[in-house]
Amino acid sequence: MTSVLSPHAQLGMTDGEYDSLVAILGREPRPAELAMYSVMWSEHCSYKSSRAWLGRFPTEAPWVVVGPGENAGVVDLGDGWLAALRIESHNHPSFVEPYQGAATGVGGILRDIFTMGARPIAVWNAIRFGSLDDARNRYLLQGVVSGIAGYGNAVGVPTLGGELELSAGYAKNPLVNVMALGLLRREQLVLSGASGEGNLAVLLGASTGRDGIGGASILASTGFDEASGAKRPSVQIGDPFEEKKLIEACLELYDRGLVVGIQDLGAAGISCAASESAAKGGMGMVVDLDDVPLREPDMTPGEILMSESQERMLAIVTPQDLHSVKEVAAKWEIDAAVIGTVTAGGALEVRHHGEVVADVPAASLSEGAPSYRRPAAPPAVLERLWSDAPVLPAGIDMEDVLLRLLDDPAIGDRSWIYHQYDHLLFLNTVVEPGHDGALLRIKGTDKALAVSTDGNGAVCGLDPRRGAARIVYEAALNVAVVGTRPYAVVDNLNLGNPEKPAVMWQLIETIEGMSEACEALGIPVVGGNVSLYNETDGADIDPTPVVGMLGLADPIPQQPPRLDRAEEGMGIWLVGPEDDADFAAAAYTRVVLAHLGGRPGDVDHEVGPAVVRAATKLAQAGVPVVHDLSAGGMAVALAEVCIRSGVGASVVERSWRGLLAEGPHRFLVVAPAGALPDLPGVPTRKVGTMGGTRIDFGRHGSVALEHARRVWQEALPRRLR
Amino acid sequence: MTGKVAVVVFPGSNCEHDVVHALRLLGGDAELVWHRVSDLSEFSGVVLPGGFAHGDYLRTGAIARFSPVMPEVERLAAAGAPVLGICNGFQVLCEAGLLPGAMVANRDLEFISRPVHVRVESTGGVLTANASVGDVLRIPLNSYEGNFVAPPAALDALESAGRVVLRYCDAEGNVDESSNPNGSTNAIAGIVGAAGNVAGLMPHPERASEAILGSADGRVLLESFLASLHSAAVVT
Numbered sequence: 010m011t012s013v014l015s016p017h018a019q020l021g022m023t024d025g026e027y028d029s030l031v032a033i034l035g036r037e038p039r040p041a042e043l044a045m046y047s048v049m050w051s052e053h054c055s056y057k058s059s060r061a062w063l064g065r066f067p068t069e070a071p072w073v074v075v076g077p078g079e080n081a082g083v084v085d086l087g088d089g090w091l092a093a094l095r096i097e098s099h100n101h102p103s104f105v106e107p108y109q110g111a112a113t114g115v116g117g118i119l120r121d122i123f124t125m126g127a128r129p130i131a132v133w134n135a136i137r138f139g140s141l142d143d144a145r146n147r148y149l150l151q152g153v154v155s156g157i158a159g160y161g162n163a164v165g166v167p168t169l170g171g172e173l174e175l176s177a178g179y180a181k182n183p184l185v186n187v188m189a190l191g192l193l194r195r196e197q198l199v200l201s202g203a204s205g206e207g208n209l210a211v212l213l214g215a216s217t218g219r220d221g222i223g224g225a226s227i228l229a230s231t232g233f234d235e236a237s238g239a240k241r242p243s244v245q246i247g248d249p250f251e252e253k254k255l256i257e258a259c260l261e262l263y264d265r266g267l268v269v270g271i272q273d274l275g276a277a278g279i280s281c282a283a284s285e286s287a288a289k290g291g292m293g294m295v296v297d298l299d300d301v302p303l304r305e306p307d308m309t310p311g312e313i314l315m316s317e318s319q320e321r322m323l324a325i326v327t328p329q330d331l332h333s334v335k336e337v338a339a340k341w342e343i344d345a346a347v348i349g350t351v352t353a354g355g356a357l358e359v360r361h362h363g364e365v366v367a368d369v370p371a372a373s374l375s376e377g378a379p380s381y382r383r384p385a386a387p388p389a390v391l392e393r394l395w396s397d398a399p400v401l402p403a404g405i406d407m408e409d410v411l412l413r414l415l416d417d418p419a420i421g422d423r424s425w426i427y428h429q430y431d432h433l434l435f436l437n438t439v440v441e442p443g444h445d446g447a448l449l450r451i452k453g454t455d456k457a458l459a460v461s462t463d464g465n466g467a468v469c470g471l472d473p474r475r476g477a478a479r480i481v482y483e484a485a486l487n488v489a490v491v492g493t494r495p496y497a498v499v500d501n502l503n504l505g506n507p508e509k510p511a512v513m514w515q516l517i518e519t520i521e522g523m524s525e526a527c528e529a530l531g532i533p534v535v536g537g538n539v540s541l542y543n544e545t546d547g548a549d550i551d552p553t554p555v556v557g558m559l560g561l562a563d564p565i566p567q568q569p570p571r572l573d574r575a576e577e578g579m580g581i582w583l584v585g586p587e588d589d590a591d592f593a594a595a596a597y598t599r600v601v602l603a604h605l606g607g608r609p610g611d612v613d614h615e616v617g618p619a620v621v622r623a624a625t626k627l628a629q630a631g632v633p634v635v636h637d638l639s640a641g642g643m644a645v646a647l648a649e650v651c652i653r654s655g656v657g658a659s660v661v662e663r664s665w666r667g668l669l670a671e672g673p674h675r676f677l678v679v680a681p682a683g684a685l686p687d688l689p690g691v692p693t694r695k696v697g698t699m700g701g702t703r704i705d706f707g708r709h710g711s712v713a714l715e716h717a718r719r720v721w722q723e724a725l726p727r728r729l730r
Numbered sequence: 731m732t733g734k735v736a737v738v739v740f741p742g743s744n745c746e747h748d749v750v751h752a753l754r755l756l757g758g759d760a761e762l763v764w765h766r767v768s769d770l771s772e773f774s775g776v777v778l779p780g781g782f783a784h785g786d787y788l789r790t791g792a793i794a795r796f797s798p799v800m801p802e803v804e805r806l807a808a809a810g811a812p813v814l815g816i817c818n819g820f821q822v823l824c825e826a827g828l829l830p831g832a833m834v835a836n837r838d839l840e841f842i843s844r845p846v847h848v849r850v851e852s853t854g855g856v857l858t859a860n861a862s863v864g865d866v867l868r869i870p871l872n873s874y875e876g877n878f879v880a881p882p883a884a885l886d887a888l889e890s891a892g893r894v895v896l897r898y899c900d901a902e903g904n905v906d907e908s909s910n911p912n913g914s915t916n917a918i919a920g921i922v923g924a925a926g927n928v929a930g931l932m933p934h935p936e937r938a939s940e941a942i943l944g945s946a947d948g949r950v951l952l953e954s955f956l957a958s959l960h961s962a963a964v965v966t
Contacts, residue, residue, distance in 0.1 A: 158841045163782040165744025250742050250785025340764075342741055429841040431872050433937045436748045441944070450942065452751070
């Protein structure tokens, strides 16, 4: 016998939330109202479990133009140029339908950018799956990569890279995080708030169908089980051609000064766009659903309001400009339908077939959403995990170990992925994917931007606070080694079920760790996304914050460092603190020892920022190779330089541990002898010399360069054949 | 004749600004032209840029060939004006019958976005006039449907008349199966029409027009095209 759920419970709303809705309205909600609140108050839209903690992030700096809360963060690059940036997750849709899930993730993040008045100029992807030994995970990886390529290439925005992590914990809950960057002139900035009584709400772009209904509440705000395939109809379907036309049409509308405010339609569709633009402008709105272009004529008011059909925007325009707006829409062959009017007061009134189907305070949909301080406590296993440090052998054979690390598909060559992405469009790409951070010039200026996305679920699983701080420093170093200085951060917090105290503790620790590192580096968090309920069959993912770091260079480095610029005879230096002990969740520990335990080392808020500044300085000075140490430590970093440059190397270290430990704040430099500028306060030590046809670690062993290259190159593609 | 180049924008084009940028960098006079424009009398040459005209949901270029601008492109082509199709633009020229053959999905059924090498096979026509036979150029490719096919008779006509102007090769200029990125017949990367003034290629020369972006090897192709604006006999 199945129990019969009440209507609000079927839509994912708790009894307590229903009671507060009744209190707000002073009556029982109508069906369409219940539909709207159920989505707007979902975890995905309301951040109800995390909102109380997100205020911890440092969000201010003199160069912040728009901080968290708008569609995208905006920072001032100087000389009238602004950058808009945003990161979002599309985890659950990508598990249910990888191609469309990833494709619509790209589409959604682009709309967040051009909503601000910016032209989207690049996209990054941080993706995580289970082991590729399992056919299901190979299918997911291939589907997600083709979805990103299929949408991103066709919509005409280059994909500049990202990151890949493979771990059993993501097998039933892959992570797909997408970051986008836009560029605009200061006078082009547009905000979402509706203003001006009598102004019109114009729905631009695609027609509205039944796809994606309940995506936010049903897919993104609950865990998964075996029946998740049945949620496929909640996944939206993307149309990059419609989006391309929508981008061009919107940019032309902004250029001609034809919009007062604009909001994209994402999660919760018209409900969200109408209520948020009204609430942000302190206004109300009357919306008539009969004027919404529909794909299916018999859709109910609730379905029209909740539909997450893609490629739609809600623009607020003056009645005088409507004719011009329609002309621009007609030129770009998109629909433009007046569906509402801005009103004074603050009520959102929705009509359908002549009847009022909703009449609610607009602000209550967003600002009235519940906010919980759920119980938090460290996981019970934590102490045991921390005391279970890996047992390291006295000596190792570096040939065997290095080849096994290079054969790891998340360490080996990832060009199989990024060579499917258009990464050169717009003629900005100075350092392409495959290096630590991508570097983009801004044409007509002497400025350049770098972006890196970084996460490390394995380290954050063992210690979320230290892990989150480490990825901030790693991302900062990645943009520094191509010659920029860290400038702003967006974050995507992917965690499990917040109703479990251990997950809440991980969330709070993560926010604390990221905040401390950002404060030490002096960079603001200008936007973010929280993805909770990443659990399947009751098992939560490791806490997986992903950082999207923007770096700014002014002037652009004349010869930015590249991994392929090392030459015979050049010296190799290690910059940063010595480390031969940080092996918790290190690549060696995971791949070779298959061990999970120990406590990752802490960051150093004095040394960390100094190391980042040193990297920027070296890269600006034209040093050929500056390369961040990450998975596999010094050994893998050196191997990458050797393989990419086609030159061997010889490194003499007393202990093998120094070659594979993964302590933070460290990078390699390869430069002609005597060419290294002075780096006050930062430890610098010469460790070896480039040359020969082997990667030689002295008494610890050596690997033929050609052999290393073949293994590295095949690590990912051979598993997908 | 003004020496001005029309860079046609179809809905879904995305390389139009890049082409204008590169042509201007080389001293050319280039302007964007919307695909509904039906008069190109003020232009001396045309570029159909890369992208996904009309989404490429049907066969690539199959809808774009019916755009109002296309009769004008055909008129200019017939009059001897230089007409260049890059990537999606090449596909449109094939669909419009201005160049022979067609592009099908890449051999490995994957989108390819990376620099490839092409060898200059002939200096006949507007694309390679300023290059030398045997030159090896490094130019980015960016396509899913880049695999050139043509009926045997059309291939013979192309090959025997020296109208295959660019062929995929390795860094040393060797042409073989392993240096052919997408499976194109005879490793064909670029061709010209019988009169030499209509040219199409799959790689993107505008993406290889500045050293800071990794290669300037595409300049010689765009320079050839610009130079031909003044030598071609255009009747308007």
